[in-house]
Amino acid sequence: xxLKAVKExxxxxxxxxxxxxxxxxxxxxxxxxxxxxxxxxSSSIASGCLSRYADFIEGxxxxxxxxxxxxxxxxxxxxxxxxxxxxNDLAKFGGFAxxxxxxxxxxIRNIHHIPFITTRLKEPNDYGKVTEIAIHxxxxxxxxxxxxxxxxNKSNISFIHVFDPNSAIPEIEEVGINEYKGQVLWYSRNxxxxxxxxxxxxxxxxxxxDEGLANVRYRNARNNFLPSGxxxxxxxxxxxxxxxxxxxxxxxxxxxxxxxxxxxKNLQGDFNACKIVEIEIGADEQxxxxxxxxxxxxxxxxxxxxxxxxxxxxxxxxxEAFLAIRKGKLGFSGDILADAYSYYSGKVTKExxxxxxxxxxxxxxxxxxxxxxxxxxxxxxQSMLYGSTNNTN
Numbered sequence: 027x028x029l030k031a032v033k034e035x036x037x038x039x040x041x042x043x044x045x046x047x048x049x050x051x052x053x054x055x056x057x058x059x060x061x062x063x064x065x066x067x068s069s070s071i072a073s074g075c076l077s078r079y080a081d082f083i084e085g086x087x088x089x090x091x092x093x094x095x096x097x098x099x100x101x102x103x104x105x106x107x108x109x110x111x112x113x114n115d116l117a118k119f120g121g122f123a124x125x126x127x128x129x130x131x132x133x134i135r136n137i138h139h140i141p142f143i144t145t146r147l148k149e150p151n152d153y154g155k156v157t158e159i160a161i162h163x164x165x166x167x168x169x170x171x172x173x174x175x176x177x178x179n180k181s182n183i184s185f186i187h188v189f190d191p192n193s194a195i196p197e198i199e200e201v202g203i204n205e206y207k208g209q210v211l212w213y214s215r216n217x218x219x220x221x222x223x224x225x226x227x228x229x230x231x232x233x234x235x236d237e238g239l240a241n242v243r244y245r246n247a248r249n250n251f252l253p254s255g256x257x258x259x260x261x262x263x264x265x266x267x268x269x270x271x272x273x274x275x276x277x278x279x280x281x282x283x284x285x286x287x288x289x290x291k292n293l294q295g296d297f298n299a300c301k302i303v304e305i306e307i308g309a310d311e312q313x314x315x316x317x318x319x320x321x322x323x324x325x326x327x328x329x330x331x332x333x334x335x336x337x338x339x340x341x342x343x344x345x346e347a348f349l350a351i352r353k354g355k356l357g358f359s360g361d362i363l364a365d366a367y368s369y370y371s372g373k374v375t376k377e378x379x380x381x382x383x384x385x386x387x388x389x390x391x392x393x394x395x396x397x398x399x400x401x402x403x404x405x406x407x408q409s410m411l412y413g414s415t416n417n418t419n
Contacts, residue, residue, distance in 0.1 A: 039221055047180060049146045049160045052221050059119050059143045060166055065230055066118065068237040071336055072226065075343040079225075080117035082370055083377045084110050086408035093405065096396055099136035105385070108139055109407070112381050115142040120215040120222030122381070123159065125186070126388060127208040132195040133393040145212060147219060148185060156219040158185040159210040186210045188219075191391040211384055215377075229342040232335040239332050344373045364412040371409035378407040 040054045052058045066072045087106055088094045094106040115122040123140040148158040161184045163169045169176040176182050187197055189211035198206045214222040340349040347366040350356045382405040397404055
């Protein structure tokens, strides 16, 4: 088939210029990463795969305990703390951000993790270069401070220069050290200053389907699966109760509607056995009638769909080995798990190198030399091995 005849797919991310905020929108409504987080959280399969992905990126930490324990800011955060946060953001969103503060000599004094979900790219300048990162606590506008919402407008957005140690001193001289906001090292797995797509983006619909199937299973379990019968009752049928009125010295009666409905409601749910739907029709003197309902059984279709989406989600995360173990295709032993760990550790080396390179570029401009001469292996991350301290099941 000619390529022109193939239906053009929709763009995964539409990036527009939001002039009111002076940023590039991250998706159609500027909330692509926020919606990603919601979809992943709603899928038990995706959440499990994502957690394993993040754990393997973090691995067993840095090779040196001295590096792991080194404090990077006045809050007492260590490089090991930072590693865990960066690994989580990189797994979930395909990127990470680090804020660097400088002294008057242009040396980095401390660094902090910036939640990637809070960052956006400023519109490129006339030379096509993005020079600043926009940061807002919550781009949905749901964040509150002292009981008031933090509006998404320019006054509540911090624009901070992108990471470039060579530009630090000129930037400091321009505004003064007390007003200088520092720089942001912003990384995207899709390229320089381009909004990233996480590895699981192609299976977002499968993740949403997983949530839908979970809702069906929940509804079936909590509502006795499918109704097995219908009870036909007569609308307006009254129940009369006679009584003697002492004050009036006469007999009377009190009428009220049939209590079928409240009784039937109490018989529904996963703690009771009845599966009955009540249908009211016009009143007459006939007795209630029960009609048995025959229903189609869709369990097989649900099972096939569930198996398919599980396969797709595991495949997107390159976790087929763990899926095979889960299904019993490879058996279960220490050797098999060790091989699976070794295989998947090799799949996350690119992400680990990205973090290592980022830290190396920061500490090349650090105010002191706590680790001696820096090399490409200084911030190397140890691979996750089966049976190690941070292993994932």
